[in-house]
Amino acid sequence: MTAGAWALFLAVFLACAVEAVEATTIVLAAGTARDWRSAATGTGVALVVLAAIVAVLGPAVAAIPIRDLRLIVGALLLIFGLQWVRKAILRASGHKALHDEDRLYAEHLAQAQAQAARGEGGRRTALVPDWYGFTLSFKGVLLEGLEVVFIVLTFGSNQHNVGLAAIAAACAVVLIAGIGFAVRAPLARVPENTLKFIVGIMLTAFGAFWGAEGAGARWPGSDAALLVLIPGFALLALALTAWLRRTGSPAGGSPATAASPAMTSERAA
């Protein structure tokens, strides 16, 4: 594979892994608190709906002129990427609370259990004994799945390699879902802030690259410019994290727990 193809694979894999962590957390909460069969059916139906959306949107995205697509997608990725990096830096430097999958899992679990206590489950069927569990899983997988679809279609179309982007996404989803269901516990040990930090850098780099090309600029070295942009933005973000850490940590995170983003534990100490 070329350097550009590896960068595409890595960017899509990591971005989809973040979405998969969130979807898996919701499905695990629905299955644990309510009913596993309903949660599994909700997940399956959401995947069918997602496949239908891909079948409709895929050709539509491919029909947009590549320069216009790069300008629009580049602008959006650059904005999203900068927002992700900004939040990751604030978390890593202790200025914002760390995203805690344990807490999110507990919230979903408590909500599902409260509904169960009130006897709200809807009419039972063989495949869906509990409609609340079905709906919780369906919504979680559909919403996070739509983000995965957006990532695959935009990244894949821009690099003329939707197939590779789809393989990267499938690898991420299968890996994260496999781990989640093997341990049957929230994926709190997945270093989500570190993943978001890396994905934010990738989105920013791809966004700047495609946005500039869409606006008519030509990069020195063509695709190889990404190999300068990605480490360059990473160094900038690490330097900004170090700078903010020296200004104190009002969110309660200590510099010790919010060391280098690559070393940071996601669980608040």
Next chain:
Amino acid sequence: MGSRLRAFGAFWYDFVIGDDWVIAVGVVIALLGTYLLSRAGVAAWWLLPVLVAVVLPVSLWRAVRSR
């Protein structure tokens, strides 16, 4: 109907603009600058990396100052 429209607008504002409007405005201005420079035949690839180097610290500083 009005509240639904407001909620719809708020969703898209939050989705695209996010926590700090400075980032979105900076990106749009830099892309416009890139387009104009390119049309004028001037190399413009450097403008977006410069935007990142300027907007990210500014946005972080605004976030820290407001806490």
